[in-house]
Amino acid sequence: MFDIENKLLKILSENARYSCEDLSDMLNISSVEVAELIEKLEKEHVICGYPAIIDWDKVSHDRVTALIELKVTPQKSAGFEEIAESITNCREVETVYLMSGGYDLCAIVKGHTFKEVAMFVAKRLAPMDGVISTATHFVLRKYKEVGTVLENKRADDRGMFQL
Amino acid sequence: MRDINELINPEVKALKPSGIRKYFDIAATMDHVITLGVGEPDFKTPWHIREAGIKSLEKGYTRYTANRGMIELRSAISKFMQDRYTLSYDADSEILVTVGGSEAIDGAIRTLVQNGDEVLIIEPCFVCYTPIVKLAGGVPVIIETKAENNFRLTADELRSAITDKTKLLILAYPNNPTGAVMRRGDLEAIAEVLRDTDILVLSDEIYAELTFGGERHVSIAEIDGMKERTIIASGFSKTYSMTGWRMGFACGPAPVIAQMTKIHQFAIMSAPTTSQFAAIEAIVNGEDDISDMRFDYDIRRTFIVNGFRKMGLDCFEPEGAFYCFPCIKSTGLTSEEFCERLLREKHVAVIPGTAFGSCGEGFIRASYCNSMKNLKRALELIKEFIDGLK
Structure with missing residues (x-):
């Protein structure tokens, strides 16, 4: 099984x-x-949802995605959990990961405009207790998402029959 | 000058053209045909393999290689055969890199078969063996396998086809078009028949890496006493989705490989250099690609077999390659009628079993090298077609 x-x-x-x-x-x-x-x-929450993979750029021009790097001070008792939860609870945040390497948390944030996302980071994320610094990287173009290449597929160029 | 037709080798003119040409003409007039008719993976060659080919070009590796193929590639093939099949082939003397598995088959037959030699061909099978044997002056002797034997060659069938002129047995498992495999026990029974003879074996193992259900392919060369009489023809096309690169190889006894290398040297010179670089990357670092593709093929295989069975067709359980071979006798149509009408009426292409030998009558070959979406739609259309016959 x-x-x-x-x-x-x-x-x-x-x-x-x-x-x-x-x-x-x-x-x-x-x-x-x-x-x-x-x-x-x-x-069992092994399957947690069924979202579709959508190339929003094809249907609207007012969607912006940014990847935010956060350096945070872990708390004595809860480590990174509490701050991760606070960030997870924000409606604007689509994805939150705890990272190894140069920073601690990675948040992927959605908004309508660059300014809106930047203001969200400045007003909501940066002032959170424990956040030491943030770095915002805006996504300019998506080539591949969740294993799916976001371009029109090339037609099948194989012949109809082969033995 | 005489009519040029009279000057062409009559042996070549006598070769029967492939029986599926008329379907090309029908399909050419149609839009949106779903084809289950191709014997070619729908996956692209994995990127790291393509990149290895590109890098070799960037570095300017554009000359001939050694006739036998690059030693790095032959060594990698040698290691692969050892790791996978516990078969030990010397990279210097027992491996030849060829232009696709096809050239390995052609070279082996031309090296071994003399005028009047009988060659045992197990049908239904891929279409190249009979013409190549005829061009070599050999006499094809057909053994027909049966669905009730899982399309495996039995020792009795083999024994009754052997004469004192028998030179070569051509085995092709996992099999195109049936998807049949031979298990170790089946091969041991075959080996028992061959052991006291001088009959050689050409084992076309191009689909060796595509077996399902957890059991790996067994080569007849692994059976006691068989390696010294067996030439394995294999390649990269099906395993790594590299059909267009034309990369194959032959493994066998040094004296045979030496003579095959002579033919290769005169006819081909050396296999394409770019492709050899890509093939090294494939065989050294392509293990995950094989398992990913095998996973997808296995899901599709299960899906298509269940689909055919649900519409009331007997469908032999294919355990290798990427074809299934359902029986369409219950429809009352011949294989050719079935395929032609299915194509005309529902725009779905499959191949009549008769293209692979006359014992393929009553069967069709459906390749599942296609997206789940297309397989599902094709099965719906085939069901509509069959229901419409009732």
């Missing part, structure tokens, strides 16, 4: 839109078993 579970997770990580019936055919287990397995993985 571990093998099936891993297969299922890998398939869903690449495309979460398969029906239970399709997954049943791909994994050689019944649709009911697929549904139960997915439910279990959702309950």
Whole structure:
């Protein structure tokens, strides 16, 4: 079952839109078993969500993404957890990671304009207790996101028939 | 001058053209054909492999290599065969780098087969063996495998085809078009028949890395007493999605490889240099690429086999390569009728089993080298087509 579970997770990580019936055919287990397995993985918070990968640049021009590096002072009892939680709770923040290397926390922040994101960092993140410094890097163009290349795919240039 | 047609070698003219040409003409008039007809991975060559080829060009490595292929590549192949199959081949004398697995097959047959030699060919199979044997003056002797034997060659079938003229047995497992494999036990039974004969084996193992269900491919050369009579033809095309690079190799006894190298030297000179650099990167650092692609193929394989079975077709469980070979006898159509009508009526391309030998009648070959989306749509259309026949 571990093998099936891993297969299922890998398939869903690449495309979460398969029906239970399709997954049943791909994994050689019944649709009911697929549904139960997915439910279990959702309950255990192994599967945490199913967002689509969207190239927003194709549909709107007022979306800005920035990667914020934060250096913070860990707290005696809670380490990085409390400040990470405070940052996680901000609606503007899409992703938060604890990092090794030159800085401590990485936050990916979304906004409508460069100014809006910059002001969010200046007014909300930088003044937080424990934050020593921030560095804001704006994303200029996305080439690949969550394993998916964001360009129009080249047509299949193989022949129709080959023996 | 006489009509040029009269001046062409009649042996070549007598070769039958591939039986699928008429489908090209039909498909050429159509838009949006979903093709399950290609024997070629849909993945691009992994980037680090392409990059190795590009870097070699940037550095100016654009000359011929040694006739046998770069020693770095032959050493890497030697290590690969040792690590994977516990087969020990000397990089200097027992390995030849060729232009695709195809050249290895051609070279081995031309090196071994003399006028009148009988060559055992196990059908259904890839289409090149019979024409090459004929051009070499050999006599193809066809052994037809059966679905009820999992399309494996049995010792009895082999024994009854052997005569005192039999020179060579061509084995091709994992098999195109059936997806069949031969397990160690099956190969031991074959080896038992061959052991007291002088029959050589050409083992086309181009799909060796694409086996499913956890059991790795076993080469007949691994069976006791078989290595000294076996030439393995293999390559990088299917394993690493490198079809266009034309990179293959042959491993076998030094005297055979030496003679194959002579033909190679006169006909080819050396395999493409850029491709050899890419192939070194592939074989040294491509392990993860193989497992990633094998994972995807395995999911698609399970999906397509279940799809065919659900629409009521018997479908043999393929354990290797990237084809499945469902039986369409229940539709009442011949393989060719099925394929032509499916293409015309539903714009889905599959290959009639008869393209791989007359025992392929009643079967079609569907390749699952395609996206899940296309496989799903193709299966829906095939189901519609079959339901429409009832």
